[in-house]
Amino acid sequence: MGSLSTANVEFCLDVFKELNSNNIGDNIFFSPLSLLYALSMVFLGASGKTAEQLEKVLHFSHTVDPLKPGFKDSPKCSQAGRIHSEFGVLFSQINQPDSNCTLSIANRLYGTKTMAFHQQYLSCSEKWYQARLQTVDFEQSTEETRKTINAWVENKTNGKVTNLFGKDTIDPSSVMVLVNA
Known part of the structure; x- marks a missing residue:
């Protein structure tokens, strides 16, 4: 994972500098790992100019085996390249229980029930990022959806993160919300 590690460090330093x-003069607290996971999941589903920009920002263009073109036309997650599979390995290692400390990451996709999402994206998101899709009704049940997402985050963080999304922060026209906690 040497080249992916280097890319991750470069991205984290860019974010810190910004x-x-x-x-x-202020104290700064942020989770570079959460940013990397969330943006990598976006990158997984991106194409064209968006994929190129994300690849550059995340420094994935410096890796030996960047995202292969044609991912969306391929029937297997393995066609997406080594980057995502390495994140999958890292995810598994981080979520291993240890008696000395606990670090866990949870990802979930909330998608509108009226949209048909690309099945390969959903399969690969679940395989590498353990991010399953939960269908919701943003349009008719925006507030209920917000509460559902907040309850999931609160549960996954053992009550440490509550009310991630405040009232009126999720729009009825939303198509997908990617959550990393």
Whole structure:
């Protein structure tokens, strides 16, 4: 995972520099790993210019085996390249119980029930990021959906993160919400 590790460190330093430049003299707290996982899941489903931009920002263009073109036309997750499979290995290692400390990551996709999502994206998201799709009704049940997402986050963080999405932060026209906790 050497080249992926290097890319991750470069991305984390970029984020830190940006946050630091906007908060000079302040303490900064952020989770680079959460940012990497969430943006990598976006990258997994991206194509064209968006995929190129994400690849550059995440420094994946420096890896030996970046995302292969034609992912969306391929029937197997293995066609997406080594980056995502390495994140899957890292995810499994992080979520291993240890008597000295606990670090866990949880991912979930909330998608509108009126949209047919690309099945390969859903399969690969679940395989590598353990992010299953839960269908919801953003349009008719926006507030109920917000509460559902918040309850899931609160449960996954053992009550440490509550009310991730405040009132009126989820729009009825939303198609998907990607959650990383």
